[in-house]
Each structure stands twice: as structure tokens, then as C-alpha cells.
Amino acid sequence: MNLLAPPFLYMYAAVLCTLLSSKHRAILLLVVPVLGLLSLLSYSTGNHVVLAMLGFELTFVRIDKLALVFSIIFSIAAFLSGIYAWHVRDKIQQVATLVYAGAAIGGVLAGDLITLFLYWEATAVASVFLIWARRTDASYATGMRYLIIQVLSGVLLLAGLLLHYNDTGSIAFEHLGLVSLGTWLIFIGFGIKCAFPLLHNWLQDSYPAATVTGTVILSAFTTKMAVYALARGYAGTEILIYIGAVMTLFPIFFAEIENDLRRVLAYSLNNQLGFMVVGVGIGTELALNGTAAHAFCHILYKSLLFMSVGAVLYRTGTSKASELGGLYKTMPVTMVCCLIGAASISAFPLFSGFISKSLILDASAKNGYYIVWFALVVASAGVLSHSGIKIPYFTFFAHDSGKRPAEAPIHMRIAMIITAFLCVFIGVFPGVLYALLPYQVEYKPYTTSHVLAQMQLLCFALLAFVFLMRKGLHPPEVRGVNLDSDWIYRKLAPGLLPSIVTAVGSSVTSAQDSIKSTAVTLTRRLSGFARPGGVLSISWGVNSMVLMVTVMMLLVLVFNFI
């Protein structure tokens, strides 16, 4: 059974994938997630596949409810993206997908920090190929930026785990808390992958650069593995509440004015992670259930949104809002699926976002974090603005772009319809998802108060949209790039580099010159002593010589005694 652990299955499949014909590879991408899920469900709670390596006991499969809910949704996401990517014949992308999904599941199942580190880096290395698979110079550069940041996250994790091992003698991946330099480093390593504010730019930079199918796959794993890692290691760490609250708010403004719809979704992903991070920070059973549930629903509706925008990109060659509009006429199925995704992320009642976000909002209110609660309510209205309205409206409605692309290919439609079905199913029957959650908590999302409050919030936000459109106050879709904090390392630092190099270079030369000139004057002075008439060239008397020798011998004596 050891050899059939889910992450290993994906790795075997990745090797096998290199040998198969293109059609069989596509089938393999569907079969492996199913086998992986079956293998996963065959384990009982506890540690399995414990292998002795490098003098450590490494736990490759640790099953508990928290790990289970994340690895189940990862398997589902891998399966759905396999359907969506049925047409892809690019071997590199297919192998990368298998390794990436397997590594993400491996990371979630890891029972110790070393195993976690191995899979943590594997996700980074495998996923970058989904960006490079676009095969342009620009995507190569973007991929490099992505890889550097992802590997940095892994290096921080490694440094942190070494320090932590030095402190405690344990590599177990249990609750860590911010207690030492080691745990802080691990925390920042997790934070990079979780796209904490100011550590977030890799996400918005790289996801829009990946291939049509690559972005769908990328959106599911890396960040949610980080959320899982935070929930495992830092539940109840108060600083996370505030980090999460900031994360829910600031990406909204950027999403609102971004033109590339896949980047809008990347900002929106960042905002959704904020809700999960708040849940981890609060750390009560209700809040952690909320985080797990929200991650589960989020992977589905975010995949669905990326799928529908991807289908548009596939058919029209662009995902820019300024170039799109009026596509509902010929892509109605994609449009309806996109609307379901939009309703789910906006948390309309009967859609999945509603039954998961409420848990986190309630947890923050019940624990007295009123300001954070209010931030989350405002952010919920913001989610409606960029993901709920902007994505479907400017793609499928708004001004008619005149484009009449064919409907998405049948396999993409199937993937989208299944995902959309799951979003609605979970929204209507939340009990199915709640049963999977880490803790036994009685929670009823469909109370009159909840539904009424949410409907008021969303309908009035919609009304505000109508009002702003009428008044011409809604920002139009224009082509362009919006600066974010990555400007510092993409523009400012490289811009300053030449002047820094010149400055350092010139100061080195001037230092060399001054050393040289000092040396020259010094030798001249010294040689002066030996010239005729200098101190060293005069003849000394016997008396003074004897005195000198005596002094020297005295000194030797003194030093001997010390």
C-alpha cells in the first residue's frame, strides 16, 4: 500500500506520461485523479507511509480531517482540469500538471516539515512549466520571476525548519505558532505562497501569463496548499486576522481597474484568500471550518471562472475586457457557467460561496473582531463588483465587440457544466460539504437573517452598479498596465542598477587611486630615512648601541614573565 500513496501515484503517472501517445496522455490525466482519490479514501486516520530517510522518519501520508478535505478538493480540481484540458497535446504541460497536482496533494498529506519542504519546492518547479508552455520570451521572463519568488519561499521554509529543528529537535508538522526565528521564517515562507500583502505580486504577474488551461490548474493548488499549511501551523495566530483583512480589501481596487480578465481573477483570488486567512487567524473550530469550506468552494468557483474566461481566450485569442463584449450570443453555455461562477463567488444564497463565507463572517463577529467583520462585509460588496459583475458583464454583455466566436469546445463545456453543477449543489445542500469539515460544528447558513442580510447587501450593490453606469462614473475598460508593488523589483531596482554599478565602480577606483598615492608618498618618506644624512644612514656610537641591546634584553625578560 505504501507504494500506492496518492502523491506517488501522480509521480508514476508523470513518468508514464512521457512514454504514452497524445490521446492516452489525456486519458491518463483523468484516470490518475480518480485513482488518487480512491487511494486517499482507503487510508484510515493517522500516519502512514513513514519512511526512514537521511536519519529522519518522514511521514508521507498523514490523514486527518483537515488534510482530507484539502486533498479531496485537490483531486477533484485535478480531475476537472483534466477534462478541461482534454484537447491539450503538449506533453510538457501534461507532465507538469501531474507533478504539480501530485506535489500539492503530497504537501497537504505531509506529516513533517521536511516532506512538506520537498513537495513545496516540487510545486514551484512543476508549475512554472505551465507558464513557460506559452513559449514566448515574455512568458519565459514572467516564469523566471515566478520561479525565483516560489523558490525563495521554499528556501525560507528550509531555513526556518532547520532553526526550528535546532530549537526543538522535532520536524513534526503540527501547530507551530510565532515563537522563534525559525517559526517566523516558516511563516513568511507560507506567506509568500499565500500571497500576503506586498508578497502577492507573483500571483497577478504570472497567472495571466500561463496557457489557457495552465491558469485553471495554477489557480487551484499553490495558494490553497499555503492556506492549508497556515491552518495547520498557525491557527489562532492573531496577526493573521489583520493580514487577512487587508488581503480582502486592497486587491479589490486593482481588480476593478484591471483590463486583463485573467488578472482580474488573480486579484480576486487574492481577495478570497484573505477570507481564508482571517479564518485561520481567528482559529476557533467554526473559523477553521469556514477556512476549509471556503477553500473547497473557492477552488470550484475560481476554476469555473478561469475556465470560462479561458474558453473565451481560446476562442477569441484575447482575455482583455476592452476587446470583448456581446459574446453571449454565440457562447451562451460559457456565459451561463460564468454567471454561476460569478454568483457563487459573490455569495448569493443557493450558491456555494454563501454557505462557506458565512462561517468566517460569523466567526469574526462572534469573537468580537468587529472592524475586521466590517472589512469583510465591505470586501463582499467588492467581490460582487469585480468578479460578480465585471467578469461576466464586460465579457458577454456590455458593448458588442462584434466578435462572434464559436461556443467553447465540448470538453470545455462539460468541465464547466460539472463545475457549475457542483457550485450550485454545494450551495443547495451545504450539509454534504459540512460533513467533510475538520470539526463537528452545527451551523445553519440558511436562516432568515442571513439570507435577508446577504440579499440586501448584494442587491443594493447591484443597484449601485446600475447607478454608476448610468452616471458614467464606472471606470471604462481601457488597455494598459496598472502598477502594483512589483514595480519596485521590476522597474525601480533594475532602473537604479546601472547608477548603483557606476557609483560603486567609481568609488572603488577613487579608493584605489588614493591608496596608490598614499603608498607612493609613504615609500618616498621611508626611503628618505636611508638616504645619506637620514636617520638610518648615520654611524652610531658604542655607548648608545650597548644601551639599545640592554633595553632589548630587558624587554625579552619582561615578555618571558608575562
Added chain:
Amino acid sequence: MTEHTSNNSDAKHATNKEQDYTPLAKRFLWADSKHSVEKVILGLSILCGLLFLLDFIIHRHTYVPGEGFPGFYAIVGFLAFTLIVLSASQLRKIILRNEQYYSPHAVDAEHYPEAGLERLEHGEKAKAVDRDATKTGGSE
């Protein structure tokens, strides 16, 4: 980007006639009629009014001080949305740059590579449809 990519797929529906649309698409044609959109907006406004009135009839369970204030969510929803959009427009004035700003090290200004789309040359059922589409587009 539009020049060479859009016409690929235009072929199939180039007619742009309503009767060619699928039944599902026809159900949404109201979106193009100003009159119907007005009706929908009126419907939304009535719904909002009703939801607002319900606040005076139904007592909502609240945890947070002020949450019970009648119309709390309605006001927050409307104001938050408006303020977000307005401040985002201001933000754009500061941070918007030309699409070429990060070129050539960013994908913003580049066309999605046609080869990377892997348009279904090999696909199953969709083959016929897509072959048609690509033939006229002629960019393969």
C-alpha cells in the same frame, strides 16, 4: 490581437443573425434591447425596495453593534460598492501606464501565441466545427 485571432472563429457564426443563435442564447437577447434592460432595472429597484422594507418587518439576528440598524446591509452594500468603484477610478489615474510599460518582459502587450491555443486539429466531436472555423480564418 483582434485582427488575426477573432476571424478564426468568426467563420461559423459570421452571419450574425438572430435565428442562428442557439435557443439558450435567444433567451438572453433582451440584454440588447434598451427597453427590456429598463424593465430589469425597474425589477431590481422594486426588489431592493422590498428587501429594504423587510428590515422593518423581520427582526434580523445580530452579533455586531449597529448591524441591527434598519437598512444596515442595504446602505453598506450601496455605499461600499460606490466608494470602491470611485476610489478605484482615482487610483487608475495614478497607476495606469501604457501596455508596453514592462515589455518585453511581460505578456501584457503580446498576442496570445496562436500555436499555444492548440485549436482542435485532433479533437473528437468538435473537429468538424473547428476545422470549418479555422479554414476560413486561414491563420493556421
